[in-house]
Amino acid sequence: MSGELTGGSTPQKQYRKWLILTTIAIVLAVVSIGIGKLSYSWLPPQAAAESILIDDLFSFLVTLGAFIFLGVTGTLTYSVIFHRAAKYDMSDGPHIEGNVMLEVIWTAIPILLVFWIAGYSYQVYQKMAIKGPMEVVHLHHIQMGMQPAYAAESIASMGEPTEDIEVIGKQWAWVFRYPEQNVTSTELHLPTNKRIRLALKSEDVLHGFYIPAFRLKQDIIPGENINFEFTPIREGTYQLTDSQFSGTYFATMIADVVVESPKNYQEWLANAATQTPTAAPNQAAAEYAEEQHETIKLGWPTVKPAQPPVVNYHK
């Protein structure tokens, strides 16, 4: 029943024990916060409003995780160094079966942490206001009430007009269609600081729409029309990849995402609209064709890539 983990019976010793523990906790906390700050550098540039929120959440999780990891491994390391049995010491350690107080503490703290993490994650999720496939029907209105003031700054609020773009995934190419101008492209052009609304479609199997610089991802399900919203905030060229395994040439299903000022964006659209559609180069199709020519076939039979998309704009 006796459960003192660290020895010490006199009040003085007790006091010292607490002092040491508190010091250690503070040092750990400082180190963890440092690691949490550092964690921003492990991530790609923040090119969408959503990415800022997610990075803050990630950094928070890293801080907490570092604290727990260092706490546990630190204690273990201390034991391993200082609690070794002497070579010929065959005796047993103290017979301690448990300690109710300690067990309650280390059940309660994780419970609190879980609610904290879940609560924070929930908040971020609400602010992002990304949509899953089931939310197609009732467009944006639920999220509004819950958004604290600053979210409205970083993430365009709903009153604003959105830019509607269709995204079509197929084995193995991306096609983007701008319905208003009836422009098709294999490069995704987006204006900055404007809410983008995509309609994600697939012609064959599951694909995934993923732009690491935006921290955003959504699987595309054939036969469904999935709405997806976000707000790009930083000009530059990023990569869009297929994030849901889609067969042989999965890795080649990459497209460029160009985020530019609204002015340049409009110019690009206007210019693209004047081009006559031509077949875009397609890596999967090219590799497939090349393999058909090889005399010795090393690979196994594969699904044939779809025809290279015919679009107004491609590189």
Next chain:
Amino acid sequence: MSSTPLENKPAVSHSHAETVTTWKTYFSFSTDHKVIGIQYLVTSFFFFLIGGIFAMIIRGELMTPESDLIERTFYNGMFTMHGTVMLFLWTFPALAGMANYLVPLMIGARDMAFPRLNAAAFWMIPVVGVLTMASFFLPSGSAQSGWWSYPPASTQVPLGFWINGQSVWILAVAISGVSSIMGALNIVTTIVKMRAPGMTYFRMPAYVWTVWAAQIIQLFGLPALTAGAVMLLFDVTVGTSFFDPADGGNPIIFQHLFWFYSHPAVYVIILPIFGIFSEIFPVYSRKPLFGYKVVAISSMIIAGVSGLVWVHHMYASGTPGWMRLIFMLSTMCVSVPTGIKVFAWVATIWGGKLRLNTPMLFALGALVLFVFAGITGIMLSSVPVDIHVNNTYFVVGHFHYVLYGTVTMGLYAGIYHWFPKMTGRMYYEGLGQLHFWLTFIGTNLNFLPMHPLGLNGMLRRVASYDPEFTFWNVVASLGAFLLGMSTLPFILNMVSSWSHGKPAPANPWRAIGLEWLVPSPPPVENFESIPVVISEPYGYGKTEPLTANDPNVKLPHPASKPVEH
């Protein structure tokens, strides 16, 4: 135990068949749980090497950004078969082997409840293995759509034959499922029905609790996977359209059926490893398991909660917001009972008299890597973070820290710890320590770089990648090759110790537990007389005996009347 008067039971006469276990026994349809346990362990380790060779090929391809070492179709086959072999032919059978060997010994039974069923379950494993390997030689090649085999990609069969890599894969997984169900029935029945007198539930070693919890998961989870597999098989072969959206089907239903089992499956894998920790830390710290009862019960809580979290693998799929959030909370809840265990182990070690033998080193290393993996798991469970890193190498990093860092290293810990018991020989400590350090360093070198890769958006299941990712991929590949080499001292150690090692006494580690009361290796029916358990497990620091009798001495048979039916 049952309270019916003993006299009323039929005294089935039973011949103590004094068969001797020789090397030939291991190639036969033996019904001895210890033979079957070792059959499982050796077979599964063989497949571990095969799965490892696949991993070496994967890492070889990923040394450079281009897809240059192997064809893309073959790469896809490689990661599919790597995942499949590692899960269905390495971890599951290896853990089944451990449980087979240890559970009857630990609860004081002579064998499992259904010995013949047990042998039949084992012999399905080689069948699964042969089927899996045979699929490489089909014209279609092996299955290539990942170990999840998500439709519709998995139902696209270019050659259109009935017999193709995908259908053979489904068949193999189904047989492995049947084998697991048979094993689970057997183990659960054994634990509930075959405990020695005095072996109450709260006197069972924590390992037995974890195995029990894990096998209950198998029983409620596997049938869902079977259902999904049956439907998928019909889609691939006869052309039904359960999961084919082009014909009104719904691929998301497959995902639900798949993960309803395959998430709990990871706890089927990890729970017995927790059990191994709970056995090893007390022995090498010379202290009782801290908070034994809570640790025991937490296994059951984990098993229960594990059935309620599967959608965290589908946040980015066709999952509505409310579902994402509910499953986020339930997933995070797993950390509470798991944390209880982690802290209990730390408290067990704290203030003990530590001896860093190979099993202890492996267990400590595995514990540290587990805490790391658990923390990345919690990050994944947070919907917004997972939306970013889902299907990237961050996930691959997370699960190799558990599957290699914790499970495989935990299995090594268990194998070293019970090696003297199983073989009657001591292993070589020096080789063991070398094995540990190579493994520990290799694991981190191999799998840590996957985290920054994933955070920067490198996807999994790609044979080619953006050149910006090259550096960490080269580090990971070098780590992988080191990890591959780390198996060599282990193999050397096992083979040479088994044939030439120092004979092991009954209890080389001065451990407390029924299995340590009998000779190494234990005789065919384990105990001369069934042990009568009179105290709780982990009596380190006390002097009370565990049993009232010496199980190696035959007790006189009481004059029980023969009973008519």
Next chain:
Amino acid sequence: MTTNSSLTSEQIEEYLHEAVSEHVHDEEANSMFGFVIFLLSESVIFISFFAAYIAYKTTAVNWLPPGVEGLEVREPAINTVILVSSSFVIYFAELALKRHNLTFFRLFLAATMAMGSYFLAGQAIEWSALEFGFTSGVYGGMFYLLTGFHGLHVLTGVLLQGIMLGRSFIPGNYDKGHFGFEATSLFWHFVDVIWIVLFILIYIWQ
């Protein structure tokens, strides 16, 4: 935490006694326990199929295949009554066996088999009259999957009953207990309950 000091020497004595007369653990009880667990586990397959069925039915755009109006309920309802009644009949067989009345036991068992076979035949007739097949969309797939998988269980049940009937002619067959038959009977009730759910899902909820 409590220790073992509470154990009296009489208790130890009793345990020792138990230990010596081991193998008394009755293998029949183990088998029955294992069998019940097996059925529980098996039911999860059906639950999964049912869940899939419900999900499809509630989300599908074109549920019934073109030209199909729905299912005829009358014949299947009769079939249902027969199958459900057979559960009672096999229960009577069980009672007869407990009273060691082999004649009645065989009679009731044969009756159960006949009813089960009638059910299977009825199902076969229904199948052959349907204008949609296994590959007629999700509806056809689910219909044949559920009824077929269940029918396979009915067939297994009838075969098991046949074995039990045959075995009852072996002298001394029941010396070690009735496990085989009890399991067969339990299995039959299980098949029955599954059918009731299935009937409600497929035929009533159209």
